[in-house]
Amino acid sequence: MPLFWKDAAMLHLEGLTKTYKTGDAALSDVTLTIPKGQIMGLIGPSGAGKSTMIRCINRLVEPSAGQVVLSDVDLVRLGKSELRRQRRRIGMIFQEYSLVERLTVMENVLSGRLGYVPFWRSFLRKYPPSDIQLAYRLLDRVGLMDQADKRADALSGGQRQRVGIARALAQEPELLLVDEPTASLDPKTSRQIMRLLIEICAERGLPAIINIHDVPLAQQFMQRIVGLRAGRVVFDGPPEQLNEAALTEIYGAEDWNAMRRGDEEQADAEADAKRRLEAIAV
Numbered sequence: 001m002p003l004f005w006k007d008a009a010m011l012h013l014e015g016l017t018k019t020y021k022t023g024d025a026a027l028s029d030v031t032l033t034i035p036k037g038q039i040m041g042l043i044g045p046s047g048a049g050k051s052t053m054i055r056c057i058n059r060l061v062e063p064s065a066g067q068v069v070l071s072d073v074d075l076v077r078l079g080k081s082e083l084r085r086q087r088r089r090i091g092m093i094f095q096e097y098s099l100v101e102r103l104t105v106m107e108n109v110l111s112g113r114l115g116y117v118p119f120w121r122s123f124l125r126k127y128p129p130s131d132i133q134l135a136y137r138l139l140d141r142v143g144l145m146d147q148a149d150k151r152a153d154a155l156s157g158g159q160r161q162r163v164g165i166a167r168a169l170a171q172e173p174e175l176l177l178v179d180e181p182t183a184s185l186d187p188k189t190s191r192q193i194m195r196l197l198i199e200i201c202a203e204r205g206l207p208a209i210i211n212i213h214d215v216p217l218a219q220q221f222m223q224r225i226v227g228l229r230a231g232r233v234v235f236d237g238p239p240e241q242l243n244e245a246a247l248t249e250i251y252g253a254e255d256w257n258a259m260r261r262g263d264e265e266q267a268d269a270e271a272d273a274k275r276r277l278e279a280i281a282v
């Protein structure tokens with residue numbers, strides 16, 4: 001990698017490979033560089049290795065080979081305690097939100113600070129005032145200021161994902177890893193959440209890798225799209241270059257045609273529902 005690239009690179013994956021104990025080659029020799037501020041969408045069919053890639057980056061899954069270099073630190077080589085420290089630099093957002101249901105919205109956001117407070121403080125859930133101010137600022141940013149004292153289990157799916165975003169940001173991360181953030185949401189809420197994520201990353205120059213099932217959503221919002229198939233990168237480019245040929249390469253002809261028909265049917269159904277609603281309103 002040329003030096004100037006390395007300076008600009010926030011995350012560099014070199015030959016990243018994962019073979020599970022079962023013998024599944026989930027990721028094969030993936031080499032990618034993500035510069036500061038870039039938002040990259042990861043697409044590919046089920047089983048292509050998207051989640052494995054995201055989980056190898058923060059070592060929730062141990063890579064079998066390769067490097068994960070986060071601004072000069074190779075995370076793969078770190079021992080447990082140093083890895084724990086370095087993980088603070090990576091914020092995670094999950095499909096199922098993984099909130100603590102019985103805690104309030106505020107407490108969930110503050111839990112993003114746990115990596116920074118001493119154990120006794122986290123045990124007593126005593127956070128310094130600066131953390132509390134930060135959590136309020138973040139709740140305001142994601143539009144949930146008035147929900148701060150509600151229990152997490154009283155929120156809608158979209159609101160829960162907003163809490164998930166605020167919690168990840170409370171960590172003050174340098175990189176965001178986002179695993180199917182909208183998979184449990186309806187199309188409209190999905191677009192709102194994706195827009196919020198993109199805006200927040202842009203405001204902070206925060207690079208992100210977003211594992212995203214929905215191709216049109218990826219095309220609408222991502223700056224760069226990486227397509228995985230059977231653990232290998234088969235497309236890497238801007239959304240404009242993600243044409244029929246590229247999509248066929250990623251998904252295979254049969255699956256891509258089925259997905260496209262599904263999308264068209266959904267768009268038709270949405271347009272039809274809108275027309276009916278407008279007719280009733282008149």
Ligand SMILES: Nc1ncnc2c1ncn2[C@@H]1O[C@H](COP(=O)(O)OP(=O)(O)OP(=O)(O)O)[C@@H](O)[C@H]1O
Pocket residue numbers: 020021022024025026044045046047048049050051052053
């Ligand atoms: N814990 C595991 N043990 C063994 N094999 C696994 C494990 N997790 C994933 N795999 C296998 O690794 C491959 C990649 O799976 P992965 O979940 O990363 O794909 P994905 O692209 O995220 O799929 P999806 O879109 O369905 O979530 C698959 O063949 C899967 O069966």
